[in-house]
Amino acid sequence: DYYLVIEKVNCRFGGYETRYKVSNLNLVNTYAMGENNSRTVKAVYKKVKPKVKPLEGSLLASNLVEKKADVALTVSDLPVGGTIKPDVAEVSEKTERIKPEYVYVDILKTYEGVLEKGYFNTEMLKKVADSRFFKNDLVKAAQWYTKLFEMTTDLEPVYYYRYAQSLFAINQNVKAKEMMLTYEFKSTAASTR
Missing domain, CATH: 1.25.40 (Serine Threonine Protein Phosphatase 5, Tetratricopeptide repeat)
Structure with missing residues (x-):
């Protein structure tokens, strides 16, 4: 359905969190967040309704309707070339410390x-x-x-x-x-x- 992006920026006195939704992964910001900050991307899928309506009151009805479970996956857990079956997939970006590049001119x-x-x-x-x-x-x-x-x-x-x-x-x-x-x-x- 969409991707939920959560960016957490830690400051000396507190910090802040930015959340936004995007329809395509190409729309996610890719700039470096800095040390000790994080960007999390969660794929949120539409809940699919079963096509066959079970009979009410039967034991089959309780078995066919599953409850939504929050499942967090990392990129390495996703199947290659397959489809993602859980309702939510989570991708975390941990930023590395960027060394500043300075040139000293005497x-x-x-x-x-x-x-x-x-x-x-x-x-x-x-x-x-x-x-x-x-x-x-x-x-x-x-x-x-x-x-x-x-x-x-x-x-x-x-x-x-x-x-x-x-x-x-x-x-x-x-x-x-x-x-x-x-x-x-x-x-x-x-x-x-």
Whole structure:
């Protein structure tokens, strides 16, 4: 007659159950339900009335009329190529844990690869140099800050400070002191505005 589909979704605080009827198995949702959730499909058949009406009051009448019994079958119990005789057939779908597929892209290495090929941009140089500075890789930070200051000197005072700290790490103390003086001058000039 129809298929009754019961989908149970378990949540952290409770859950919910969705029931719907379909006339064809192709109409059953096949999306992955997730871990610890289930989808049950029950085939519901029409009750067939006997064609021969037994005589009332006879012993044959009580033997011919059978009571409806709920019989649950799994897919493996169903006969191959035969007909299903019980009133209800049950098919259960147990979902397996799906492992998420993530791809980690190290954007710092990607940007550095672009910079090493000679494609310079002030914004990209700032991001790569700052990233190396905050990861305490001051040797690489000094390399990228040097390229940045070769392109432009119109930068915020904080870049002079970071460049100076990077230069101190690679023992270029004279140039580092110059950058610190420029930082102090620019930061005081910015604060008096």
